[in-house]
Amino acid sequence: MSTENLPSFAALAVGEIxxxxxxxxxxxxxxxxxGASGDFNPIHYNDVFAESVGLPGxxxxxxxxxxxxxxxxxxxxxxxxxxxxxxxxxxxxxxPNPGQAIVDITAKVGALDSDxxxxxxxxxxxxxxxxxxxxxxxxxxxx
Amino acid sequence: MPVNADAxxxxxxxxxxxxxxxVKIREFADAVxxxxxxxxxxxxxxxxxxxxxxxxxxxxxxxxxxxxxxVIADPEVGVDFSKxxxxxxxxxxxxxxxxxxxxxxxxxxxxIVQRSGIATVRTRAELADADGAPVATVVSTLAVREDA
Numbered sequence: 001m002s003t004e005n006l007p008s009f010a011a012l013a014v015g016e017i018x019x020x021x022x023x024x025x026x027x028x029x030x031x032x033x034x035g036a037s038g039d040f041n042p043i044h045y046n047d048v049f050a051e052s053v054g055l056p057g058x059x060x061x062x063x064x065x066x067x068x069x070x071x072x073x074x075x076x077x078x079x080x081x082x083x084x085x086x087x088x089x090x091x092x093x094x095x096p097n098p099g100q101a102i103v104d105i106t107a108k109v110g111a112l113d114s115d116x117x118x119x120x121x122x123x124x125x126x127x128x129x130x131x132x133x134x135x136x137x138x139x140x141x142x143x
Numbered sequence: 144m145p146v147n148a149d150a151x152x153x154x155x156x157x158x159x160x161x162x163x164x165x166v167k168i169r170e171f172a173d174a175v176x177x178x179x180x181x182x183x184x185x186x187x188x189x190x191x192x193x194x195x196x197x198x199x200x201x202x203x204x205x206x207x208x209x210x211x212x213x214v215i216a217d218p219e220v221g222v223d224f225s226k227x228x229x230x231x232x233x234x235x236x237x238x239x240x241x242x243x244x245x246x247x248x249x250x251x252x253x254x255i256v257q258r259s260g261i262a263t264v265r266t267r268a269e270l271a272d273a274d275g276a277p278v279a280t281v282v283s284t285l286a287v288r289e290d291a
Contacts, residue, residue, distance in 0.1 A: 005191050023176070036167075036174035037205055053225060062229045063204050067175035070200035079181035079188070080197040086233035134231075138200075 005078035009117045009142035012109050018121065019076040019107045023068050024100040025060055025093060033064040047097070055092065062089035065103065069123045069136055072105045077121075077140040088134035093127045103127045110137060117142045145289050146262035148255045150220040155213035157247035160273070161206045165196040165242040172199050188241070198240040204232070207268035207281035210250040214266055220252070222264060226288040230263065237277040245273040253282075262287040 012018075030044050039061055042049040047057045066087045074082050095101045103125060110122035123136040165185070172182035177199035180187035188196050215222045240246070247270075254265045268281040 021176075029174075033174040036171045037208070039208060063201065063232065064175065066232060067171075067177075067199065067201040067204075071172075071175050071177040074200050075178055079177075079179040079191055079199075080193060080239035082200040082236070084233070084235045085200050086231070088231040089229050 006081060006141060006143035007077055007119070009112070009114075009119065012112055012119055012142070014109050014112060017106060017108045019072045021068075021072045021075075021105045023103045023105060025064075025095050025103055026100045027058065027095060027097050030058065030060060030064065030095060033061055033067070037061070037063060039063065056094050058095050058097070060093040060095055060101065062087075065089075065093055065125060065132060066136070068103070069105050069107075069125050069133060070138070073107050073121050073123060073138045073140070076107065077138075081140055082138045083118075083141055084139035085137070087123075087136040089132075090134040091127070091130055091132040093132055101127060103132070107138075144221050144223055146255055146257065146264060146287055147219060147221045148257060148262075150217070150252050151255050152252065153214075153217075153220070154249055154251045155217075156210055156249045157271075158210075158213075160245040160247045161209065163198065163240055163242055163244040163246060167205070168196050168198050168202060168242055171202050171205060175199055175201065185242070193239065193241055195242040200236075201234060202240055203234055203236075203268075203270060203279045203281050206246050206248055206270055207250075207283065210248040210268045211266055211283060213250055214252060214264070220264075222285065222287055228286045228288075230284040230286045232284075233282045235280040235282075237279060240278060244278065246270050246278060247273075257289070260288065260290050262289050
């Protein structure tokens with residue numbers, strides 16, 4: 001956390017949407033994430049392998065989706081200011097070839113703790129009309 | 144092959160420290176579309192109050208997953224990686240990760256729960272800097288199918 005750039009606690013209200021982003025996930029996205037993260041599980045780039053383990057085809061890394069959600073919160077909170085972020089991976093995001101999977105991310109204020117000036121930011125991540133992350137919650141210390 | 148529930152409490156590491164570089168932070172920021180210049184430029188990071196380029200929120204997974212490999216690779220734990228689904232993840236940052244950090248990681252097996260043919264294996268990676276001060280805690284849960 002940096003003290004230079006914290007969001008203002010007083011300005012926040014529970015339920016307020018603080019950031020949104022639409023992410024278009026392609027096979028290129030997944031290859032880039034695999035290289036950057038070091039997660040080379042073939043279910044994220046190889047259709048034949050993915051189908052052999054019962055998946056409909058290549059799916060996005062859960063950690064890609066979580067990372068993309070974190071980026072939306074962090075753009076609002078300021079770099080390095082998300083002190084805690086958790087998520088469950090509840091549904092896969094299949095990524096077609098060619099084409100893209102459209103993922104909509106909405107970050108809103110879930111709770112405010114006036115003693116610690118910590119905002120809980122709840123993140124909805126929706127693909128094909130259903131949430132793909134469960135209990136995606138970030139904690140942000142505010143000024 | 145079933146997972147060995149007696150492996151709870153095992154710990155691995157720390158092994159060779161992970162050197163955090165500005166190039167890797169930028170590459171990761173590009174991959175998750177973390178847009179701040181503070182992930183890319185040391186001067187921009189200093190404006191935000193950091194000593195060098197600062198990592199995005201989930202960057203610690205790069206370090207934690209290397210440590211988790213020790214759990215998966217331990218034959219006495221018995222995790223079949225082809226039957227693994229990532230169930231959940233949590234990052235708790237004790238301080239931001241910045242370029243130049245040398246991170247040592249110890250990975251702990253905190254719980255193994257077996258139910259209805261699924262073993263749920265929860266690990267905890269404790270990341271510390273070169274002075275031994277805590278940097279981040281990364282808790283990860285894997286669901287492992289145990290059916291034949």
